[in-house]
Amino acid sequence: MWTARVRNVRNHIVVAALLLTLVIAYLAGSSPAPAPAPEPRPVLTGVAALPEGPEKELILEHCDVCHGLDWVLRSGGTEEGWTDRLRRMIRSGATITPEQIPALAAYLAKALPPRPVQEEDAF
16 A cells, blocks of 8 residues: 555656656747847948938038037937927027028938937936
8 A cells, every 4th residue: 555655656756747848848949049130230430420412511511510520420309309409500600501401400300310218227
C-alpha cells in the first residue's frame, strides 16, 4: 500500500514535469523573432538638413543672418506656428517680406515639424 502510494505520487510528479516542459517549449516557440533593427538614418546637419527649394535660399539669405542656421534647425512647428514666428521676426527687423511668409511657413512646417514633447520624470 505504501509503495503504491509513492509510485502514484512519483507518476504525478513525472506527468507534471512533462506538462511543464511542454508548456515552456510551446511558449518559447510561439514568440515571434525580434524584428531587425532599422537602418540608422544619417543625421543631417547644417545646410544639408534643409530640403532643396527656393525657400531654402530665403532661409540662408535672411534667417541665418541674425541667429544662425543651427537655431532654425533646432526649432519646429506647424505652418501656423511658423507664420506667427516669421511675423514676430519681421517686427524685430527680419528682412523677409510679408508676401514670402506663406511659402516659407509651409516649407518650414514640412521640413521642421513640431518636435515631440518629452515628458518629465514623475520622480
